[in-house]
Amino acid sequence: MKITKEIIERIEGEAALEVEWEDEKIAFAKLKFFNYRGIEEILRKRPLYDALAFTPRVCGICSHSHALACVRAIEACFEHAQEAVSLSQKARDIREIALNAEKIHNHIKWYFFSVLPELEKIDNPSYRGEAFKKPRWFLAQHAITETLKMGAIFSGQWPHGSFVAPGGVTCAPVSLDVLNARGILEKVIAFCEETLFGFSLEEFTGFDSAVQVMASPSALSWGIDTMIRHEFDRLGRSHDRFLALGDSFLYEGALKSAKTTVLPADIKYVSESLAHTFFENPTEGYTYSKTAMYKKSFFEVGPMARMMVAKEGLIRDFHRRFKDAALTRVTARVVECAHLLVQTKRLLEDLDIHEVSLIPPKRNVHELSAEGVGVVEAPRGSLIHTINVRHGVIEHYDIITPTVWNLGNGERDNLSVVQKALVGLDSLTKTDFIVKSFDVCSVCTTQ
Amino acid sequence: MKPNRKSTVIWIQGITCNGNSHSFLNYSNMALFAASFEMLYHPLLFTAHTLESLLEKPEAFDFLIVEGAFTKEARYLQRFGRSFPEILEPLANKARFIVCVGSCASFGGMFRLRDPQKISGALFNAKEKGGYWEEKSNVVNIPGCPAHPRWIAETMMALREEKTVLLDECLRPKEIFAYLAHHGCLRNEYFEWKVDCKQLGEKEGCMFYEHGCLGPNTHANCNKILWNDISSKTRAGSPCLGCTEFDFPRRALYETHKNMSLPQTPYGISKRAYYTLAGVAKSFKIERLEKKLIDEDH
Structure with missing residues (x-):
């Protein structure tokens, strides 16, 4: 048996991939993440609210998601200590607008800065990148900047804004601020319609057939065409099991699905494992990435999972044709981006700024002793923060990131999501793209 | 050149x-x-x-x-x-x-x-x-x-x-760093007259006294050039965390660290100067600053 070792680059950091080959095909693979920063340890024994400032720094690309998961976990601590926390609709909406800005920006950035260059390279090995060079790159960079500017009207800054507090949000925008945000969002929508989708938002979000998407030349149709030419319409399939534990405008409650059958899910079935990590065994372990399972099975999280549990028409059609192949996974991110744009536009139009921004808990935080869980559907999937607090001081802080769900390591008889997607592949170039199709965030994986 | x-x-x-x-x-x-x-x-x-x-x-x-x-x-x-x-x-x-x-x-x-x-x-x-x-x-x-x-x-x-x-x-x-995050903060007037921010999520009041804002002690031009060309932490109602300083992150970031119930003085201002002025400012009740910034009654 042959074993090869590769480095997967440009995944918000890098990972080492160890591959076992049999008959020129991948029989087993281990994905290893080395750079652990110890945020859960750093938070131990610190005042509870410090977590609001620390946890966004888990990740430079999804800092708002971490802030939101953290504040929800703190609010759950108050609730478990018999102190109900109620949020105004305005606070809920502003949290969602800021989170959506982060997701929209993430999907545009990932598609133009990662997916397209990687596909160009597969298509043409002499390709040397387009960052800081091609007009398309600058247009996407501008759209990203505008998206985050829209969000920063509410969150103050991106990345690492701290715009949430227990009971709501800290900002108190005036109606003209909201109008400004709407104007900026329109520019982002125009970019996506013209360059990414090749259709108006209304047309695109009404599609329910893969064929419709291909009718217009766009960054998306080029990507789909290229992926099909390189067999990504059948490669990269995993367990075809999906999980979305956080809330979303796309569906009601926490859900899971096996293939196309959608059922309710409950966070109590989530388990975390330190198998194969340096934490469990400093000499035998080989990664800092933990593993997360639902009822002892591996589930895929992220935009494809959200689209599948929401029974989104277009992605259901891709899934019908291509199952959970890399092509469906990549396309789901672009399709989610379109729905996020529509939803954010709606939220901005309906935002009632006259409501209160924040209803702070009455209980003094220094008297708070409880446990609480906060869940958010982050750009890459379900993000879970669990806090154990005693007299306002953090006893234990645990974070399960979306990439832990998708990129942790399983066993030979129980393959993780990424392992399942890699087994059977016959080329390293394709392996590299399949790993990247999960929109890997190396820093989140190991916090 | x-x-x-x-x-x-x-x-x-x-x-x-x-x-x-x-x-x-x-x-x-x-x-x-x-x-x-x-x-x-x-x-x-x-x-x-x-x-x-x-x-x-x-x-x-x-x-x-x-x-x-x-x-x-x-x-x-x-x-x-x-x-x-x-x-x-x-x-x-x-x-x-x-x-x-x-x-x-x-x-x-x-x-x-x-x-x-x-x-x-x-x-x-x-x-x-x-x-x-x-x-x-x-x-x-x-x-x-x-x-x-x-x-x-x-x-x-x-x-x-x-x-x-x-x-x-x-x-x-x-x-960049000769400026303080405090410079250009929209809540400056509340700082001048020592009007505290009662709770987060409102437009009024200064977050220096109770909410841990480090704007007057943090070297950065955030409120001059703004983040994402549009806002800043304090403009979004969130205290400055002092993130450009060597001691970032301090402990208990959302609480004002006090000595004898007095906050630390702003950067480079002597205790005598600051507490004298603060005492005088606080002795006046400025009605306009006690009210909502946008009075919805009119």
Whole structure:
């Protein structure tokens, strides 16, 4: 048996991939993440609210998601200590607008800065990148900047804004601020319609057939065409099991699905494992990435999972044709981006700024002793923060990131999501793209 | 003087969250930047070179950008099977300028807290001089968690064009860090008249007295140039966390640290001056400042 070792680059950091080959095909693979920063340890024994400032720094690309998961976990601590926390609709909406800005920006950035260059390279090995060079790159960079500017009207800054507090949000925008945000969002929508989708938002979000998407030349149709030419319409399939534990405008409650059958899910079935990590065994372990399972099975999280549990028409059609192949996974991110744009536009139009921004808990935080869980559907999937607090001081802080769900390591008889997607592949170039199709965030994986 | 060729840039990472990379990608004049700089390598982007090829045969280049905290401990940081010194040293020796972006690279930042003996900034370990290196003459610190994209891009442009870039004792460019985050804060009047912010989520009141705002003690022009060209922490009703200072992150960030029930004085203001003035200001009840900023009755 042959074993090869590769480095997967440009995944918000890098990972080492160890591959076992049999008959020129991948029989087993281990994905290893080395750079652990110890945020859960750093938070131990610190005042509870410090977590609001620390946890966004888990990740430079999804800092708002971490802030939101953290504040929800703190609010759950108050609730478990018999102190109900109620949020105004305005606070809920502003949290969602800021989170959506982060997701929209993430999907545009990932598609133009990662997916397209990687596909160009597969298509043409002499390709040397387009960052800081091609007009398309600058247009996407501008759209990203505008998206985050829209969000920063509410969150103050991106990345690492701290715009949430227990009971709501800290900002108190005036109606003209909201109008400004709407104007900026329109520019982002125009970019996506013209360059990414090749259709108006209304047309695109009404599609329910893969064929419709291909009718217009766009960054998306080029990507789909290229992926099909390189067999990504059948490669990269995993367990075809999906999980979305956080809330979303796309569906009601926490859900899971096996293939196309959608059922309710409950966070109590989530388990975390330190198998194969340096934490469990400093000499035998080989990664800092933990593993997360639902009822002892591996589930895929992220935009494809959200689209599948929401029974989104277009992605259901891709899934019908291509199952959970890399092509469906990549396309789901672009399709989610379109729905996020529509939803954010709606939220901005309906935002009632006259409501209160924040209803702070009455209980003094220094008297708070409880446990609480906060869940958010982050750009890459379900993000879970669990806090154990005693007299306002953090006893234990645990974070399960979306990439832990998708990129942790399983066993030979129980393959993780990424392992399942890699087994059977016959080329390293394709392996590299399949790993990247999960929109890997190396820093989140190991916090 | 403006050189007639593009300046070359290599961006590497220590112990990081990638926040400075993503902040930099928000720079709103990126075409202007790209006209003057050639990014040879950036870890998050598809660039013309790989890090391995650059390390194989290091050649002289202009800007080494380092994001993330520094460490010599291989078990804390490895990239491409190499320890951080094995990546940093060959490149640092060939770089004209070394620009530390973010508080981690400058002072050690948040990730230093894991092991303050072994994780630091380039030339500082928090406020102590001597970090990864004891001395190095071509280092500029651009702290912040993250650093603002304009701080990064414009400092690089100024250095490239050989403009005078005055640095403070923390090696921060003075044109950025001589300002305080307090300057330009929309709540200044509440600070002047000592009107406290009763609770977060409202437009009124100063967050310095109860909510831990470090704006008057933090060197940064956030409220002059604004974040994402539009806002800032304090403009979004959130206290300044002091993220550009060597002691970021302090303990209990959302509480004002008090001595005998008095907050610390603003940067460079004597206790006598500040508490005298504060006492006088507080003795007046300014009716306008006690009311809502926008009175919805009229």
